[in-house]
Amino acid sequence: MSGNTFGTLFAVTNFGESHGPAIGCVIDGCPPGMELSEADIQPDLDRRRPGTSRHVTQRQEEDKVEILSGTYEGKTTGTPICLLIRNTDQRSKDYSEIGQKFRPGHADYAYLQKYGLRDPRGGGRSSARLTAPTVAAGAVARKWLQQQYGTVFRGCMQQVGDVAIGFESWDHVPNNPFFAPVADVSELEAYMDRLRKAGDSCGARIRVTASGVPVGLGEPLYDKLDADIAYAMMGLNAVKGVEIGAGFASVTQRGSTHGDSLTPQGFASNNAGGTLGGISTGQDLEVSIAIKPTSSIITPRDTIDMQGQATQIVTKGRHDPCVGIRATPIAEALLALVVIEHALRQRAQCGDVRAPLEPIGSSFL
Template identity: 50%
Template sequence: MSGSSFGTLFRISTFGESHGPGVGVIVDGVPPGLPLSEEDIQLEMNRRKPGQSEVTTPRQESDRVHILSGVFEGLTTGTPLGIVLYNQDMRPSAYDDIRELFRPGHADFTYLAKYGIRDHRGSGRASGRETAGRVAAGAVAKKLLAQRGVSVTAYTLRAAGISCESFDPAVIEKNPMRACDPVAAEKMVARVKELSEIGDSVGGIIECRIQGVPAGLGEPVFDKLDAELAHAILSLGAVKGIEFGSGFACADMRGSEHNDWMDSEGFLSNNAGGVLGGISTGQEIVFRAAVKPTSSITVKQKTRNIRGEEREIVTEGRHDPCICPRIVPVMEAMAAIVLADQFMRQEARGRKNQA
């Protein structure tokens, strides 16, 4: 139980369901003296919010951030941040039809199996809306990372069967797919719209690059940097896999190919993805995550109801035909939260060489 918290020193706890009064997060462990305003957080929140383009859901949420505690005269005080967002565009009655149905690909069945009760309105706690709190916390984490010269950049690498063939960080926020290649982005959008029109959805691959991390972050043997990142990223509902550096391709490589050699300047390659033995190498940290196609589709599907009777279902509602562009800021947030926590754990060793 108590699965709604994450982190050791920089620790977040989220609450909230899709169609209840609101969602939010407590961020405990923020060092005092950090300049922080609601607007700082709002900027990240706006990247995640629905209704941004034709490849995302038309649900309208202002996603207005309210900081209830932890900031005084523009600076964090070292006490927990309490952050709330009220739900607005709630249409719980839109979900009356599915009250007793298990939507394929959704957590309806498993939540009922686990808890014996289920808030069916818009997936309840299993909704992507829960991630708003994570993005708010991630915005704070990013400020801590910026102080340390670290930046986190995620983007759509592949979607709807189309891969980016170039990498230009400047274009990511300028196309609705948040892809790193503008040409591929256009093709992706076209394909997503095509499938969206027939009520279907697509998946994709998000890549994340973290720059500026010094060598030495990560807490072996269980809280290794890659293990914690995997935990954080797999805690996102739509993610089905993660790989670092060369990733699954390593399975077909020889040691002599995969090992990253060094010379006096540093490493000569980065098959490891910036992590060795669970500790950062000082290189760019690179991972990719597999994002499944959105489960809510209007294609007719087979399912059953809570009494075990077979039914057909068409998931109406306002859904993202491709969740990739909205998952990008969430993934950045989770990566930033892991790193902020790891920095503090490492910095707690302060006197290491002063025995």
């Protein structure tokens, strides 16, 4: 009941603190026989790690993953896989002041009230540093899903602050620090430079998709696929909103256009975001998340101290002016963890089902 494990059949238990000696996770339930090495996991960690551009925190962590258990001769054994990532660039002195004050927008106050004590160094367990093990676990899930079904996960930035980003091509995403699907990111760079000079922060909107998803994943009531996706995304630090498919745009749509028409060639649109009645349709899963502005800023903020007295605080240290910039690989990993969980459930319960109709796919793509 402590909330450190995600999933049941593919269960990922996350451990560690931002400024502890190491962070990591234990994956229990990975199917045996899959080739797995650190090289399968490291590229996703490299996409998430800090210090990769001037627009993110300058904490220098290599985020080198170590596989401590669960493989033999390069293949998964079906036993728990322990993944370890050592912390090497902590600066705990940067957090001396916040040990006695509460940072607005952070979990300091809530953590203290819940546990009676808190680790102020980098936010302890509430730090986004703890998303690195999630990305590592997601890489394992992604490999299995790609081999089994050809499933591919992709993500991109749709908006930074009040700067909307159009979509040109997925090919642009790896070529800039914003995960933006456009060739020219000069406007985004200028916006972030102004924001940093002002000592402030902004939010972001991220799109994440999964293509090649099998039909039939998810349950019709409490364990709907889209409900579990929303649950997973809301578990990511700083996420304040989740949309599946058309999302809030559904409010202004008419029923005559929102419902995705079926043709012999496939679905004519994807307002549903790849699920109907909580069950995957075989279309792309389409998810968007809203991420709040970074709470750690150098602008003085009103707060209280441990004695309940009014004071001000300036959050020193190395922080992302927009935490959404590095959120794309994390959102992809979370989506992969949801899909593998439901894929393993489907295999267990309905593996012998032979549907009377072949999947029709998505004609609109």
